[in-house]
Amino acid sequence: MTARLNALQHAPELYKKLSDYSIAAKKGQLDARLLALIEIRASQMNGCAFCLDMHVKQAKLHGEGELRLHHVAIWHESPLFSARERAALAWTEVLTQLPAHGVPDAVYEQVRAEFSEQEIVELTHNVMGINAWNRLSVAFRNVPGSADKAFGLDKVQFS
Numbered sequence: 001m002t003a004r005l006n007a008l009q010h011a012p013e014l015y016k017k018l019s020d021y022s023i024a025a026k027k028g029q030l031d032a033r034l035l036a037l038i039e040i041r042a043s044q045m046n047g048c049a050f051c052l053d054m055h056v057k058q059a060k061l062h063g064e065g066e067l068r069l070h071h072v073a074i075w076h077e078s079p080l081f082s083a084r085e086r087a088a089l090a091w092t093e094v095l096t097q098l099p100a101h102g103v104p105d106a107v108y109e110q111v112r113a114e115f116s117e118q119e120i121v122e123l124t125h126n127v128m129g130i131n132a133w134n135r136l137s138v139a140f141r142n143v144p145g146s147a148d149k150a151f152g153l154d155k156v157q158f159s
Helices: 012-026 032-046 049-061 066-074 083-096 105-114 117-140
Strands: none
Touching: 012 117, 032 049, 032 066, 032 083, 032 117, 049 066, 049 117, 083 105, 083 117, 105 117
């Protein structure tokens, strides 16, 4: 895979604004491990190799187990996720691929049962953020692992 262009280099002010937005969205009440799961799932759905690689490594740094990382793709069938995680993953999926008739009431009720209104808004902003990054990385073919050193991910070890 060869990168097409460097978005940071060509539009640093926009890149910084998106980065600031993402950082602000993560400063809420939601656990870093939960946020990593939604970033992984959205990146899988969007086919974003760069972001998937990055967020799997970040999840590992946050203490996420390898089997659970493998199971994110099959979370519907996996017994490894809590009701709260399942609600967050369902919310991520529906917001990543919006249905023609909007978010189904059943998915909203699922997320509402597990999260406060404040947390739902924070969850939504985090899903929006990762989808923006996915689109940037897919469009310009960011190479997986190419920013590991910059993000401190070069020390992540998998068994």
